[in-house]
């Protein structure tokens with residue numbers, strides 16, 4: 001992807017996350033870190049229909065964080081999220097990946113579990129409204 005994709009990503013993020021969407025400034029900051037520790041992958045079907053953002057520290061022992069993954073509502077349950085996850089995890093060979101997800105986010109929970117993520121911890125009442133944050137971990141199995 002290139003900086004030209006930025007407006008499309010911002011627009012898709014808004015559709016997927018509403019008031020929790022990252023701003024243009026936040027997305028630009030993610031782009032600025034591509035040479036440092038960010039990996040951004042997009043699903044492109046003529047237009048961008050999904051994306052995943054990873055924080056991949058250069059030190060191999062440090063954990064990778066899956067910061068965000070989303071698919072346009074009209075494209076869900078067609079395998080795009082799974083393709084993004086496969087591509088993302090292929091960048092994480094030998095690493096541990098952590099993520100945080102709202103306890104009630106069934107689609108994300110289903111996707112993560114389908115790819116071998118396991119719950120390792122919870123932050124009780126972490127989100128506004130009192131929902132728990134679930135911390136999940138993936139490790140490459142050989």
Ligand SMILES: CC(C)(COP(=O)(O)OP(=O)(O)OC[C@H]1O[C@@H](n2cnc3c(N)ncnc32)[C@H](O)[C@@H]1OP(=O)(O)O)[C@@H](O)C(=O)NCCC(=O)NCCS
Pocket residue numbers: 016067068069070071072075076077078079080081082083101105106107108109110111112114
């Ligand atoms: C989570 C999300 C990215 C999944 O994308 P998707 O393209 O619909 O996922 P896929 O079609 O590739 O599904 C892959 C697997 O994930 C699981 N899954 C996906 N949606 C699910 C749902 N609603 N309920 C339960 N499991 C689900 C299933 O195991 C599915 O495999 P299957 O279709 O063979 O049963 C999508 O629902 C989304 O964008 N949600 C809003 C954004 C979000 O909450 N992101 C996570 C927090 S950053």
